[in-house]
Amino acid sequence: MKLSIIIVSWNVREDLLRCMRSIKENEPSCDFEVIIVDNASTDDTVNMIKKSFSEVKLITNQQNRGFAAANNQAIELSQGEYVLLLNPDTILHPKSLDILVKFMDSNEDMGACGPKLLNADGSTQDSVRRFPSFRGALHRHTVFKFVGIFKGEYRKWVMYDFKNDKQRDVDQVMGAALMVKRSVTEQVGLMDERFFMYYEEVDLCYRIKQAGWRIVFIPEAVITHIGGGSSGQIPVSKRIMAMTSLLKFFRKHRGKFATRLFSCVFKPAVILRDLMNIVLSTIKYIFATATLDRKGRKKTAENIKNSVILIWRYCSRFRLLKM
Incomplete structure (x- = not known):
């Protein structure tokens, strides 16, 4: 088999339905399979897949195992020469999969590649770093x-200042649509499951590059990435998980000692940012109250609440110095 498309879902039923329909409408010319790993969704995702897409290989977890672990489950089950890690909040464009597969076939030194991503409004989304x-x-x-x-x-x-109109070797492409050669994963290993969410694809790309493989941005292949989906439901936790995973990446690839020193600056600087946000948001809240701006008052109140929650977690459970 040439291609395995892997999708991890968590309470994104409508996004996943739209994504699967786009795959149906834009199937690649090569033989392929679709594997969906559901991380204990409570929105009837599993029944929807069983009813509407019975040909899909479905893995149902009894708890949310995280993005990396769920992808690994599917990779181990998959049979494709290439593996496409695809977010459920994506929409395929015509020929996008064929273009990616053809490019991988034509370049033996390619370890991974990614398409141009578009926002829902059609504008170009930042997808390489x-x-x-x-x-x-x-x-x-x-x-x-x-x-x-x-x-x-x-x-x-x-x-x-990245230009999204030319093929280019990059360090990493966004995990929303990341195609990886199976033989490369066998060499460098699967996703590191210590990254529950965020930076797991950065870590994988880092190991791929360290092993001497190329990672290329392919703008001729286009996929819309709606964004928001699973992670957007919990913005406070999203930010904390992102910073936690970033520090894990640093500890793994920049060294334990250097990361501890960095954390001594990072943690208080994060707290100071949110303290400043509380002060500025309080001023805005007072102004919104005085001008009877109910919408502005609600927004600034939410900002204050989020900053207070974040500071509390930094000082209690968010352990940046010991990872």
Whole structure:
């Protein structure tokens, strides 16, 4: 078999239904299979798949095992020469799969590749990055962002000036649509299940590059990535999981000692950012109240609430120094 399409779902029934319909409408010309791993959804996802897409191989977990572990379950079951890790909140465009497969077939030194991703409104979505750096992370997640410190490092990390119209070797492509050669996963290993969510594909891409394989962005293949889906339901937890996984990545690939030193700056700087957000949001809340702006008052109240929750978790359960 040439291609295995793997989708992990968690309470995204409608997104998954739309994704599966797009696969049906844009099937690749090669032989392929679809494997769905459901992480204990409670929105009738499993019944929908059984009823509407009986040909799909379905794995139903009794608990949410996380993105990496669920993908590994499917990879181990799959038979394709290439494995496409696909988010449920994606929509395939015509010939997108054929283009990716053809490119992999034509380049023996290719370890992985990814398509151009579009937002729901048709605009281009940022889908490639360099591997993260300490300074870029400080700008992204902490009070450093308010004063512009390490802005250049952050822009370098996210490839701010990247042109999405040409094929190009990159460090990583977004895990929303990541095609990997099976023989490469056999060499470098599957996804690291210590990453419950976020940075698991960054870690995989890092190991692929370290092993000498190329990772290429293929703009001729186009997939719409709606975004939001599973992770968007819990924004506070989403941010905490993202930072936790980022630090795990640093500890694994930048060294334990260096990451501990980084954490000594990172944690208080994160707290300072949210303290500043509370102050600024409080001022906005007072202004919104005075001007009878109910919508603005509600939004700023939510911002204050989220920052308070985040600070509480940093100081209690979010253990940045011991990972």
